[in-house]
């Protein structure tokens with residue numbers, strides 16, 4: 754279980770995130786949606802202890818994230834390219850992350866084999882440094898690296914952005930397979946309402962830092978979200 758309580762983040766007196774209480778049960782796939790600046794990355798960054806909450810706490814499997822580092826053993830993430838190491842090749846990076854997660858080379862190779870389709874012959878064996886890969890291919894590396902060592906909690910910030918349609922479809926299958934056993938907790942932020950409602954059993958909507966909707970995904974969810982995000986347009990049309 755991941756729990757956020759009385760969680761706020763303020764910059765220069767402006768509140769950019771305000772979550773009174775949020776429980777994410779173990780094994781849940783949760784999608785975080787919201788317009789630019791809604792606070793999605795801020796929430797993930799606090800969950801990963803990259804920034805400190807102004808008030809409140811996040812508990813990851815009962816560990817207070819900002820006070821104890823043990824959550825790092827079972828939590829992985831790909832937020833952006835800053836998680837990559839530009840002067841390594843993809844293979845070097847995967848083995849490096851494997852080392853951190855106590856996976857030997859054979860373990861990592863076995864995992865990489867299962868992502869052959871996802872890599873689409875653009876990642877492995879190319880002798881290219883990560884810094885020289887396209888944005889989409891960098892993202893593929895970051896996502897797969899986040900899966901090394903079967904982490905209990907996986908956090909992906911906008912995983913579908915910059916991926917081509919074929920890779921987006923493959924990624925949806927990867928996420929669905931990961932969540933099928935209900936053992937891995939997956940948190941995904943996305944602007945793609947179709948993809949996120951397809952792969953996540955729960956959708957949390959942030960609006961200017963406030964949690965305004967918390968929905969168990971159903972056939973009505975996509976419509977409900979589209980209506981919500983159209984409200985400003987509708988108001989303008991009516992004016």
Ligand SMILES: Nc1ncnc2c1ncn2[C@@H]1O[C@H](COP(=O)(O)OP(=O)(O)OP(=O)(O)O)[C@@H](O)[C@H]1O
Pocket residue numbers: 764769787788789790791792793794795796
């Ligand atoms: N270091 C900072 N100093 C001041 N304001 C910040 C800082 N970091 C983030 N913010 C502000 O916090 C708010 C939330 O940003 P955040 O990146 O969490 O949004 P987001 O939902 O991830 O947006 P996007 O969809 O554009 O990625 C924004 O208004 C942003 O400008």
